[in-house]
Amino acid sequence: MVFSSVIFLFVYFVAAVAVYYGLPRRLRNGWLFLVSIFFYGYGEPVYVLMFLASILGNYLCGLALGRHADDQRRKKWILILCVAGNLLLLGFFKYTTMVVDTLRLLPGFEALPNVKIALPIGISFYTFQSMSYVIDVYWGNCKTQKNFVIFGTYVALFPQLIAGPIVRYVDVEEQLQTRRESVALFNHGTKLFLAGLAKKVLLANPLGLLWNQLKLTGGANGILGSWVGILAFTMQIYFDFSGYSDMARGLGNMFGFSFVKNFDYPYLCRSITEFWRRWHISLSTWFREYVYIPLGGNRKGKGRQSLNLLIVWGLTGLWHGASWNFVLWGLYFGLLLIGEKLFLLPLLEKAPKVLRHIYALFFVVIGWVLFDFTDFGQMRAYLASMFSLKNGILGGEAAYLVGANLLLLVFGVAACLPVGKKLYLRVSNWRIGWVVDLVGAVLVLLLCTAALVSSTYNPFLYFRF
Amino acid sequence: MKMKQIISAVVLAAFLVGVVAAFALLPKEEVSTHEKRVLATFPELELKAIADGSFGSQLETYLSDHFPFRQFWVGVHSYTQLLTGGNGLSGIYRARDGRLIAAPDALNEEQAKRNISRFRAFAEQTGLPAAILPIPSAGYVMEDLLPENHQQYWDDRLFEILAEHAGDMEIIDLRERFLASQERLELYYCTDHHLTSTGSFAVYEAVCEALGLESGAFACTETVDGFYGTGYSRSGLWFTEPDQVELWTATTPGEYTVTVYEGTKKETFDSLYFREHLDAADKYPVFLDGNHSLVTVENAACQNGRRLLLIKDSYAHCFATFAAESYEQICMVDLRYYRGDVKALAEEMGITEILYLYGVENLAASTDTGWLLP
Numbered sequence: 001m002v003f004s005s006v007i008f009l010f011v012y013f014v015a016a017v018a019v020y021y022g023l024p025r026r027l028r029n030g031w032l033f034l035v036s037i038f039f040y041g042y043g044e045p046v047y048v049l050m051f052l053a054s055i056l057g058n059y060l061c062g063l064a065l066g067r068h069a070d071d072q073r074r075k076k077w078i079l080i081l082c083v084a085g086n087l088l089l090l091g092f093f094k095y096t097t098m099v100v101d102t103l104r105l106l107p108g109f110e111a112l113p114n115v116k117i118a119l120p121i122g123i124s125f126y127t128f129q130s131m132s133y134v135i136d137v138y139w140g141n142c143k144t145q146k147n148f149v150i151f152g153t154y155v156a157l158f159p160q161l162i163a164g165p166i167v168r169y170v171d172v173e174e175q176l177q178t179r180r181e182s183v184a185l186f187n188h189g190t191k192l193f194l195a196g197l198a199k200k201v202l203l204a205n206p207l208g209l210l211w212n213q214l215k216l217t218g219g220a221n222g223i224l225g226s227w228v229g230i231l232a233f234t235m236q237i238y239f240d241f242s243g244y245s246d247m248a249r250g251l252g253n254m255f256g257f258s259f260v261k262n263f264d265y266p267y268l269c270r271s272i273t274e275f276w277r278r279w280h281i282s283l284s285t286w287f288r289e290y291v292y293i294p295l296g297g298n299r300k301g302k303g304r305q306s307l308n309l310l311i312v313w314g315l316t317g318l319w320h321g322a323s324w325n326f327v328l329w330g331l332y333f334g335l336l337l338i339g340e341k342l343f344l345l346p347l348l349e350k351a352p353k354v355l356r357h358i359y360a361l362f363f364v365v366i367g368w369v370l371f372d373f374t375d376f377g378q379m380r381a382y383l384a385s386m387f388s389l390k391n392g393i394l395g396g397e398a399a400y401l402v403g404a405n406l407l408l409l410v411f412g413v414a415a416c417l418p419v420g421k422k423l424y425l426r427v428s429n430w431r432i433g434w435v436v437d438l439v440g441a442v443l444v445l446l447l448c449t450a451a452l453v454s455s456t457y458n459p460f461l462y463f464r465f
Numbered sequence: 466m467k468m469k470q471i472i473s474a475v476v477l478a479a480f481l482v483g484v485v486a487a488f489a490l491l492p493k494e495e496v497s498t499h500e501k502r503v504l505a506t507f508p509e510l511e512l513k514a515i516a517d518g519s520f521g522s523q524l525e526t527y528l529s530d531h532f533p534f535r536q537f538w539v540g541v542h543s544y545t546q547l548l549t550g551g552n553g554l555s556g557i558y559r560a561r562d563g564r565l566i567a568a569p570d571a572l573n574e575e576q577a578k579r580n581i582s583r584f585r586a587f588a589e590q591t592g593l594p595a596a597i598l599p600i601p602s603a604g605y606v607m608e609d610l611l612p613e614n615h616q617q618y619w620d621d622r623l624f625e626i627l628a629e630h631a632g633d634m635e636i637i638d639l640r641e642r643f644l645a646s647q648e649r650l651e652l653y654y655c656t657d658h659h660l661t662s663t664g665s666f667a668v669y670e671a672v673c674e675a676l677g678l679e680s681g682a683f684a685c686t687e688t689v690d691g692f693y694g695t696g697y698s699r700s701g702l703w704f705t706e707p708d709q710v711e712l713w714t715a716t717t718p719g720e721y722t723v724t725v726y727e728g729t730k731k732e733t734f735d736s737l738y739f740r741e742h743l744d745a746a747d748k749y750p751v752f753l754d755g756n757h758s759l760v761t762v763e764n765a766a767c768q769n770g771r772r773l774l775l776i777k778d779s780y781a782h783c784f785a786t787f788a789a790e791s792y793e794q795i796c797m798v799d800l801r802y803y804r805g806d807v808k809a810l811a812e813e814m815g816i817t818e819i820l821y822l823y824g825v826e827n828l829a830a831s832t833d834t835g836w837l838l839p
Binding site: 001005006007009010011013014042043044045046183184186187190209216396397399400403404405406407408434437438441442445446447449450451452453454456457 | 467469470471472473474476477480481482484485488500515516517518521524525526528529530532535538539541542543545549550551552553554571614615616617701
């Protein structure tokens with residue numbers, strides 16, 4: 001089930017919230033657990049069982065760590081087994097095809113069969129969430145969760161189950177048992193949810209269409225057309241991802257939770273280091289806490305730090321997708337970050353702000369080309385078209401598409417900046433600010449509904465009638 | 466402060482609950498006239514369907530298909546898109562005076578060459594004289610009416626390809642005739658991609674000139690309002706004014722027998738017009754009952770011995786009601802549906818000549834021409 005769908009908005013969501021507030025406080029986590037499992041099962045009717053098994057497994061490991069709190073050796077083995085189990089689960093479903101396809105390129109392995117394993121939804125998120133729990137229990141950062149329902153609620157909570165943010169157990173440990181819902185928080189949640197929905201339906205989706213169309217006319221786009229294309233993707237992926245995170249956080253608010261922000265206007269960055277403090281914050285936090293710092297972080301000299309960065313960013317890339325271009329994307333940023341840490345940052349400090357923005361955004365946008373093309377030939381071709389005048393400035397088809405989507409592109413750029421938020425805060429201070437706010441919310445809801453219904457409008461023009 | 470927040474929450478909740486209530490209470494339609502398709506029914510609740518996820522996706526389709534006031538929402542989206550500069554993104558341009566003109570799809574030159582070559586090969590196989598008549602696209606003929614920002618129409622390129630690959634087939638090129646016509650703006654419907662009766666008559670006259678036939682005199686004898694065509698349905702711009710459909714009759718009308726073949730069934734009629742369609746929003750099928758795999762039109766009043774095999778798409782339906790005047794028999798084959806041996810059919814019907822009549826879009830994009838040459 002996706003948040004931006006008819007069945008979620010008008011059926012599941014309404015029911016989940018209505019019953020939640022109808023139940024006494026002590027049954028609410030149970031209800032959340034139940035609807036979250038249902039939510040997962042709706043999209044994965046078979047693998048939901050495996051999901052439940054994974055929750056149970058991690059829960060038992062947590063209990064075991066608690067029971068053997070004084071036996072360091074035993075605790076170590078429990079941790080290793082648990083983390084290995086999670087990684088094997090993730091690795092099997094997500095990376096087997098990639099491994100087999102890569103092996104097939106080697107001499108002697110050409111006969112390897114084609115492997116197609118369906119990727120259960122959310123597995124990249126829930127395995128990482130479970131591991132954060134087990135590792136933090138091992139380190140003593142939090143207590144074992146003895147209540148299975150509460151633990152299950154943590155792992156399965158439907159707002160962040162499918163598309164993040166990756167919520168660390170330590171961040172919500174208290175909230176699981178002592179959160180207090182309120183009208184103010186609920187309202188904040190609805191506004192946040194609508195903002196996310198608007199980002200997804202009104203910006204990300206049409207930008208995605210534009211990017212797909214420009215990809216089709218590829219070489220003929222001209223240099224400007226190629227740049228507009230990848231800029232459309234740059235914005236699409238931000239609105240898609242941050243839109244989902246906003247919806248997740250908004251939904252969390254509606255149930256009394258407060259999740260940590262996952263995006264902080266990433267395209268305002270003035271360096272790659274800063275970009276990664278603003279983009280998919282929960283993932284970089286996870287890798288920093290559970291991989292980078294345990295590897296030694298920056299405490300073992302520059303050489304080791306560089307190696308650690310490469311490892312972490314290679315893994316970050318790999319997490320995003322089971323294909324070598326994602327690893328390339330990760331390592332690309334790893335190298336840039338090493339460069340910045342070693343000598344670039346001090347240089348950048350001295351440069352004017354505009355140049356720093358351009359520098360950062362330039363490399364981020366190039367990064368997105370590496371991210372979106374899984375075929376290296378196509379990737380090369382697209383990069384070439386971004387720097388060659390062979391096809392002119394703006395090809396015919398591209399010119400039409402850019403013209404027809406101009407307002408969308410302008411709105412997109414505006415929405416990447418805190419302009420909207422500042423405007424919203426200023427309006428909130430007016431006497432009738434709440435009316436303007438409400439009208440705006442209703443308008444967003446209407447436009448999103450129109451767009452969602454329209455996307456299934458499918459005139460079959462030549463049918464025999 | 467709290468009151469305002471409660472009001473906010475209530476208003477938004479009311480919208481959601483309102484939609485749910487409307488869905489539950491309003492009667493469900495079975496068929497969408499605009500989308501020309503049957504709307505989804507509630508999926509079967511089977512364990513297998515739940516397990517493989519198909520129940521979920523079918524349920525989503527069902528809910529979307531029967532969403533309350535679906536047409537309203539589609540309209541809101543279409544007009545919003547239009548007002549934000551996205552004219553043509555739906556595949557239909559809103560041209561000057563509210564006229565709806567279809568945007569061009571990408572030209573697949575390989576497919577176009579394949580289709581033309583197959584037409585040529587079939588004609589050579591049967592040994593019959595053949596002509597090919599691509600109907601220019603409305604956007605090509607009325608480019609001056611299109612919004613400033615529009616895609617390029619490739620009619621000229623298609624005619625170039627046609628000239629290279631047509632072989633001995635006679636090419637009936639209507640571009641100049643249409644562009645220079647006094648009635649240029651009346652050749653196509655405003656809400657549909659087809660030619661009007663005026664346009665079809667112009668095609669008929671051109672065909673008679675090119676193929677040495679006597680063209681009959683025709684006049685408009687009936688006008689029917691309220692034609693909402695394919696452009697209307699596809700664009701979602703519900704405030705567009707409808708077209709009028711004109712029914713023309715010859716001053717010396719023939720004696721027509723129309724036989725509609727569908728699968729193993731065949732039915733005979735004595736009129737070129739199928740008047741029951743005039744009550745529907747899409748009135749174009751009034752001409753020879755719309756899309757069928759095979760339709761034959763015999764004119765007992767015509768004795769010139771000429772029998773035409775018309776291989777076509779829907780552009781030919783209105784044309785055929787004029788051409789019936791000048792042929793003993795017209796045998797209309799639609800390759801999208803006809804799966805029989807066309808060569809054998811031609812022999813059986815005593816065909817004397819072939820005419821390929823397609824809109825340029827279908828001529829270039831059709832994937833059904835292979836059925837001519839099994």
